[in-house]
């Protein structure tokens with residue numbers, strides 16, 4: 001049985017659809033006397049089912065860009081579209097799931113009730129919500145904490161609850177801002193492999209912010225490298241890897257999936273290409289300055 005069943009959302013956004021379209025977007029914070037140009041003239045398209053990571057130095061505008069897509073902020077100029085709709089319409093239609101650095105859990109709800117929330121909003125029945133939440137809590141290794149409250153969990157555990165919640169409604173788009181940032185290396189690699197499996201099953205598009213070059217390469221079809229402020233897209237590195245052996249076999253399985261991929265010559269070369277692009281070298285091989 002598939003751990004993450006196909007949801008109608010996948011059919012709602014046919015293959016070839018554009019999940020995210022950012023055009024000429026700038027975001028300036030602050031007043032006229034001391035403006036902070038966080039993003040300048042950013043263009044980015046993410047196809048349905050595509051996994052795109054944003055990487056760049058601290059303060060280059062990665063989170064700002066993700067927040068604009070999530071309709072948590074508005075661009076100063078330019079447009080953001082999600083599956084052809086405005087970011088606001090997409091938010092209201094719950095077209096995406098969010099897992100951000102700050103877990104953003106509701107402190108008065110149990111862990112399970114937090115994971116169930118998107119399903120409750122979608123009108124899912126009680127038994128189905130519970131089954132799905134328990135499945136996802138097993139996936140992120142938190143089954144025994146289902147009845148705890150968020151303040152009884154470590155920061156990394158809270159992040160894992162937020163990831164489970166983001167996946168609950170099998171959204172066609174996942175917006176993830178350093179979701180694995182507070183996790184130990186083993187848990188992080190395990191969840192990376194699980195995320196690959198989930199994306200393969202649901203064909204969700206993902207926009208993923210990370211500071212880790214190997215993580216970006218492991219997960220992504222394309223790695224978008226941003227420049228220091230004002231944030232612009234410096235390079236886009238296409239990553240072509242055979243990930244079939246890196247996809248986790250199922251929830252709760254802690255096999256050493258991905259180890260072969262992480263030592264593969266193509267993986268090492270892609271890591272080097274992103275590193276070179278990040279450090280301002282010449283345009284990396286395979287880069288596509290879209």
Ligand SMILES: Nc1ncnc2c1ncn2[C@@H]1O[C@H](COP(=O)(O)OP(=O)(O)OP(=O)(O)O)[C@@H](O)[C@H]1O
Nearest residue numbers: 029030036038057058059060061062063064065229
């Ligand atoms: N609400 C805000 N008001 C004023 N300035 C802001 C606001 N949000 C972000 N900024 C500024 O915009 C710039 C980009 O911030 P952002 O958080 O997007 O960077 P980032 O690349 O995600 O950084 P990090 O990797 O450190 O998380 C920074 O200079 C930041 O100080």
